[in-house]
Amino acid sequence: MRLTIQPFTVHKRFPLTISRGTTAKNTNLWIKIEAEEIEGWGEASPFSVTKKSSINSEKLKQELIKIIPNLEKYHPLQRQEIESILLESKLNSSLRAAIDTALYDWLGKKVNLPLWKLWGLKDDRCFSTSVTIGISSPEKAVERVRNWLNFMDVKLLKIKLGSPEGIEADKAMILAIREATPHLPLTVDANGGWTLKEAIVMSDWLAKQNVKYLEQPLKVGDEGNLPQLYQRSPLPIFVDESCFQSEDIIKLSPYIHGINIKLMKAGGLSEVMRMIAVAKTCKLQVMYGCYSDSSLANTAMTHLAAYADYLDLDSHLNLIDDPFQGVSLKEGKLSLNNLAGLGIEMRQEA
Ligand SMILES: [Mg+2]
Numbered sequence: 001m002r003l004t005i006q007p008f009t010v011h012k013r014f015p016l017t018i019s020r021g022t023t024a025k026n027t028n029l030w031i032k033i034e035a036e037e038i039e040g041w042g043e044a045s046p047f048s049v050t051k052k053s054s055i056n057s058e059k060l061k062q063e064l065i066k067i068i069p070n071l072e073k074y075h076p077l078q079r080q081e082i083e084s085i086l087l088e089s090k091l092n093s094s095l096r097a098a099i100d101t102a103l104y105d106w107l108g109k110k111v112n113l114p115l116w117k118l119w120g121l122k123d124d125r126c127f128s129t130s131v132t133i134g135i136s137s138p139e140k141a142v143e144r145v146r147n148w149l150n151f152m153d154v155k156l157l158k159i160k161l162g163s164p165e166g167i168e169a170d171k172a173m174i175l176a177i178r179e180a181t182p183h184l185p186l187t188v189d190a191n192g193g194w195t196l197k198e199a200i201v202m203s204d205w206l207a208k209q210n211v212k213y214l215e216q217p218l219k220v221g222d223e224g225n226l227p228q229l230y231q232r233s234p235l236p237i238f239v240d241e242s243c244f245q246s247e248d249i250i251k252l253s254p255y256i257h258g259i260n261i262k263l264m265k266a267g268g269l270s271e272v273m274r275m276i277a278v279a280k281t282c283k284l285q286v287m288y289g290c291y292s293d294s295s296l297a298n299t300a301m302t303h304l305a306a307y308a309d310y311l312d313l314d315s316h317l318n319l320i321d322d323p324f325q326g327v328s329l330k331e332g333k334l335s336l337n338n339l340a341g342l343g344i345e346m347r348q349e350a
Helices: 057-065 079-088 093-110 138-151 167-180 196-206 223-232 246-255 269-281 295-302
Strands: 002-018 021-035 038-044 126-128 131-133 157-160 186-189 211-215 237-239 258-262 285-289 328-330 333-335
Touching: 002 057, 002 157, 021 057, 021 093, 038 057, 038 093, 038 295, 057 093, 079 093, 093 269, 093 295, 131 138, 138 157, 138 167, 157 167, 167 186, 167 196, 196 211, 196 223, 223 237, 223 246, 246 269, 258 269, 269 285
Parallel strands: 131 157, 157 186, 186 211, 211 237, 237 258, 258 285
Antiparallel strands: 002 021, 021 038, 126 333, 328 333
């Protein structure tokens, strides 16, 4: 097979602030494999889970270029050999995700089936996703909620907390949103912005605000406090930054209620499927999340949406220049098409 890499930059309509900082744009990599005149597409979007760890698309590109000659020896059906190379070369998980996704896209096109159909999933192709409100002043947060409500039929709001200004600022944001939309259910993602004590206080308080669950309350490295939080928290606890792959699930499972699976962390749709299986075996709930991913990666994850308890695949909905068109919005839900593979095309107006 032949492999090509093309960087592309996407800009957010509304910059997003979380506990670790603000992003307004992201340069991601579009990875194409080609064999037998069929192309398979994947996306790598650089991400970080702590303030210190960061990688950009240029570094990712250089990492991948080194192993292209090794990968190009194989045919897209030789998955096992390709997966071995990806793991042995310790390639960044977002690059592995892009290649694995491209291999599935290729396979779907080869057998002329959309991936959801190839995997035998239900012919119910519309799925609700939460939409995200970043950290801001209470007024700005309400304005952003109104923007989303004008844009689509919102069923679930995900509120970023863990404000650098402390939990009183977090509470003020929630109270303003509650006043503007008293009935819309919320989920909360602190992105590791709280101490154990703050997490316990906030869980008690948020449980009275129609919040469904709490995502990553404690920072990466503070997993030792999860057992205490698990005992004290009235809200279900989901982990995101603390859980990359299936091996992470087993050690955390006694102290959490769910996990946030992301294509870029997992390193591919194959690993996403393993994570779903492990999480379900451990009786955990699963949600799917995203970074600054375009429609390409979010469509790939939507193909597995039938297995999810919650979707949080909204990053592409906040882009002004998404080059791709895949999953579309129908009555506020993500809707998969019937095209072969991922069902991704170039967006006409791009
Ligand atoms: Mg998260």
